[in-house]
Amino acid sequence: TGIPDMIAKAILGLTTNKFLILLLINVLLLVVGTFMDVTPAILIFTPILLPICKSLGMDAIHFGILLCFNLSIGTITPPVGTILFTGCRVGGTTIESVIKTLLPYFGVILIALLLVTYIPQISMFLPHILGLV
Structure with a gap:
């Protein structure tokens, strides 16, 4: 009902191709993950991206898995890569x-x-078994 909805409508106005939108979301989250810590990124981008994914028919659990996967990749890549830098410091390399x-x-x-993005059954296997979906 505010700025997140406006951004979601703008992104959905670019294209209606589900695969392209998911690719754009992955690229966005990978870039964000390299510069921002995971928790603030989740708090900022979930209200913006979740409505987009829901409008594409994506399950919220699948979206959460993609969000965490993308952002965790960012923690091991420069320039910020907090886990990468910590591991190098601890390992003395x-x-x-x-x-x-x-x-x-x-x-x-x-x-x-x-694979996890475009084949949701991979990430939704365990939630289905546990009856969460």
Whole structure:
């Protein structure tokens, strides 16, 4: 009923293609995750993005999983990457050496993100078994 609804309508006005909107949401959350801590990002972006996803027919649990997955990827990527920097400090190694080692894994993580995004049964398997959906 306010600014989040206006933003949601603007985004939905760009395209009606569900796959493209989900890709844009993933890119947005990945970028946000690299610069912002997870909790504030969830509090800021959930009221904006959840109505968009619900209008596309996405389950709220699936959206929550995507939100957390995207933002957690941001915690291990520069420039802010709090977990990355903490791990390097504790391990006594440099960011550069860790990034070089992790680069192939980032590709695998992004593929997993796309699979979870476009095949909701992957992330909704356990909630279905537990009767939450």
